[in-house]
Amino acid sequence: MCKVPQPFDAFLVLDVEATCVEGADFQWPNEIIEWPVCLLKWVDKDRSGMAGTLQIVDEFRSFVKPTWRPTLSPFCTKLTGITQAQVDDAPFFPEVMSRFSAFLAKNGLIHPATGERLVRFSWCSDGPFDIRDFVVKQCFISQTAMPHWLQGDVMDVRKVVSAWSDSKQNLSGKKPHFPRRMTPNITAQLGILGLPPFEGRQHSGIDDTRNITRIVIELARRGVSLRPNTHIHLGRRWAWMGKSGQILEEYCLTPYS
Structure with a gap:
C-alpha cells in the first residue's frame, strides 16, 4: 500500500442498467431501470490529505420504473437479468433520486435540507456513459432537473486503469495491453490489475458496481491519485x-422495433 495525496474524501461508484432493444446504440432513448451505488471512504487519510486505503461504507440499490416504454424487451431482460415484475414494482426515477438523496444525507455527504455538498466526493463509473448519457437522458424523459449533487465531473475508471497500465508498460519497454483507440472493460481491468476474476453476473448493475469498486480500491492501494477526468454536459441533446420531455418516435426506430 502506497499513500499519496488524495483530494477527495469519498467516492460514489455507479453503474446503471437501462432499457435497450436489440439493434439500438447509445443514441436511443434509454431509460434507467437500476440505480446501484457503492460508497467508498478513506480508512487512513491524515490531515495532510495522504491516504491509500479505501473501504466500502454503504451501498444503495433500487430498480426504476420506466415511463416511455414500460415493457422491457426480451433482449433487455436477457442482458441485464432484470425482470418485468422488478421494474413494475419499482418507483419512478424522481422518487429514486429522492431516496438516494436521503442516503447521501445519512452518510454525511450532503446537507439534508439544501442538498449542498458537505465533503468533497467524486462519482466513478466504467466509461463516461452512465452520468454523461443515461442520467442526462433520464432527467429529460422524467422532466426533472439533474440534482445538484449529481452535477460536476466524473472519474472514468477505464481511463485511470489504462493510464496506469500504459505507464507501467512504458517503464518496462513493453507494448501497451490495448491499442490507444480501445479501452478495457471491467473484466480486462481486473486482469490488468492482477485481481481475481469478475464476481457475480455481468450486466447486473449492482455486480458491475461492486467489481468497479474493487478496481478503485486497488488503484488507491497502488498509489494512484483518484481524480475526475471526464465532464458531464447537462445541455447535451439527442435527435x-x-x-x-417529448420523445420523437420517428428517431427511435430500430430493426427490432
Missing part, C-alpha cells in the same frame, strides 16, 4: 428529444 429524439422534442419539447418538454
